[in-house]
Amino acid sequence: MKVTPNDLGFNTPENHSEESKNKILQMIEAETNASRKVRFSSPWVALSGIAASLLFIFFLTQINDTAAVETGGVEEDVFVTSLLMETLLLEEEELDQAIQDALLDNFENDLALN
Amino acid sequence: MEIVLSSYGQDNTMSIPITTDFNALLEAHHDSLYWMIRKIVLVHDDAQDVLQNTWLKIHKGLPGFKGESKIDTWMFRIAYNECMRFLKQKKQHYRLDDVDNSYLESLKADSHFNGDKGELALHQALATLKENERHIFGLKYFDALKFSQIATMIDTNENSVKTLYYKAEKKLKQQLEKNV
Numbered sequence: 250m251k252v253t254p255n256d257l258g259f260n261t262p263e264n265h266s267e268e269s270k271n272k273i274l275q276m277i278e279a280e281t282n283a284s285r286k287v288r289f290s291s292p293w294v295a296l297s298g299i300a301a302s303l304l305f306i307f308f309l310t311q312i313n314d315t316a317a318v319e320t321g322g323v324e325e326d327v328f329v330t331s332l333l334m335e336t337l338l339l340e341e342e343e344l345d346q347a348i349q350d351a352l353l354d355n356f357e358n359d360l361a362l363n
Numbered sequence: 364m365e366i367v368l369s370s371y372g373q374d375n376t377m378s379i380p381i382t383t384d385f386n387a388l389l390e391a392h393h394d395s396l397y398w399m400i401r402k403i404v405l406v407h408d409d410a411q412d413v414l415q416n417t418w419l420k421i422h423k424g425l426p427g428f429k430g431e432s433k434i435d436t437w438m439f440r441i442a443y444n445e446c447m448r449f450l451k452q453k454k455q456h457y458r459l460d461d462v463d464n465s466y467l468e469s470l471k472a473d474s475h476f477n478g479d480k481g482e483l484a485l486h487q488a489l490a491t492l493k494e495n496e497r498h499i500f501g502l503k504y505f506d507a508l509k510f511s512q513i514a515t516m517i518d519t520n521e522n523s524v525k526t527l528y529y530k531a532e533k534k535l536k537q538q539l540e541k542n543v
Contacts, residue, residue, distance in 0.1 A: 257485065257505070258470075258478020259401055269411065270393050273418045274386070280419065 328355055385422060392435060393418075395506070396442050402501045403446040405466070407475035413449050417442045432515050439508065440516040443498075466490040488538040496531035503528050 262268075328351075336347050396417060401410040420441050428437060470476050470486055478486065489497055495517075502508045502516070503524075510528070514521040 257402070258476050258482035259398075259407075260475050260477055261397075261407060262475065266394055266397075269397070269414065270389055273389060273393075273415055276415060276419060277385075277422050280422075 399506050405469045406473040413445045417445045436512045436515050443516050484542050491538050492531050496527050499527045500531040
């Protein structure tokens with residue numbers, strides 16, 4: 250003879266079967282609704298992400314352009330460059346002398362031009 | 364609640380996908396799954412939690428069910444896996460030998476257990492079995508599942524299941540005779 254669950258001394262609350270089935274159906278419904286919400290909202294999340302990325306890239310490009318324009322605006326000072334080239338290998342005293350001469354020449358040139 | 368299954372039947376001869384009514388499935392198998400789970404986890408509230416998780420998984424997995432086994436075997440397997448997960452989490456794995464106290468303590472603590480002396484003696488004898496022997500014995504004797512179904516459920520071969528069942532049956536008889 251087979252032993253039934255009741256013969257093992259197990260019992261359940263009243264109406265357990267029906268209440269449990271209803272609870273399970275409610276849980277499944279809730280889970281289905283939750284996953285549906287996630288599915289609906291996910292395209293908007295993705296679109297927002299893409300838009301934010303595009304804005305960020307656009308912003309970065311603008312900054313780089315501004316920096317390039319600013320760099321291009323710097324003009325070379327011919328006097329300083331040629332002075333540096335000429336005095337690169339000179340000793341300290343010779344260097345002072347060369348600077349003095351160069352400044353004097355530059356001053357005379359400016360006078361002459363004016 | 365209708366769900367379209369991805370399979371085309373066990374024999375792969377049907378030309379249209381199977382549609383199953385989830386409510387009908389719940390109606391037909393709710394109680395058998397509950398009792399199977401209850402006999403493994405013992406306490407009603409725990410069995411109810413495991414049962415709910417089992418049905419959520421069945422609902423989620425149903426569209427991908429390939430029909431490689433019978434649907435009830437597939438559901439029992441999910442339930443069994445959920446039981447094992449629960450027992451592992453609760454660290455309620457029973458000792459291999461001798462009477463395991465946690466088994467009987469769980470029973471006595473459950474307000475939905477009202478076993479008399481004879482029923483307690485049966486549980487006492489069941490508690491002396493190894494965990495896998497007890498599960499296989501329960502699935503075969505109380506739930507009346509086929510050896511092949513049990514083998515599919517616990518992912519082993521049929522002969523091992525038979526060996527464990529007969530071993531458990533012999534041990535149980537000896538234990539009950541000893542107690543009488």
